[in-house]
Each structure stands twice: as structure tokens, then as C-alpha cells.
Amino acid sequence: MPIFMMFGKYTAEAMRGISPDRTEKAVQIIEANEGKVVSMYAVMGEHDLVFTLNFPDAASAFATSVALNKVTGITFITSPVVDVEMFDRLIAKAKEI
Secondary structure (H helix, E strand, O other): OOEEEEEEEOOHHHHHOOOHHHHHHHHHHHHHOOOEEEEEEEOOOOOOEEEEEEOOOHHHHHHHHHHHHHHHOOEEEEEEEOOHHHHHHHHHHHHHO
């Protein structure tokens, strides 16, 4: 299943809603969109949250990103990723073109 990273940034309003219940609701939204949580981290710096998620396709990841924003007020940047081995194979193919 394709892997996606979601980078979240809290708004002032979203900060007030932080709770274990909201985290559980976020997981339910991810799973309702056919996603699977690989990891969820709170981080310091440019982003406040970093999620690693599996989805069957980009449409499911997109729908989840929008739904999470609507429910939590957190802004997410969602990016597909590939592991480094796949990246190396893709680069090798690109050199052949």
C-alpha cells in the first residue's frame, strides 16, 4: 500500500482542542478512508505533527487530509513517499530515458 506523510500545523483554535479523544477521532477518520496508521508524532519546529500513513491511493489520502482539517482545524501538508531503494530504482530508470 502506498505510504504518505502528513505534516500538521496547529492553529490557535486547534491548540485548544488537543485531547486523547480528538486523537482517537483522527485515527477513526484515517481508518474510515481506508488508511492505516504507521506512526504519529508530535514534533518541534516547522511542523507540529508528523504522521506516516498507508492508503490505497492518493484520493484516499487527499480525502483524509481534508476531513482532518475540517474536524480538527489542523492544516496538513500531505505527500506521497517512496523508500530509498525504490527511489534509487526510479532514478536509474530516469537515466535511461
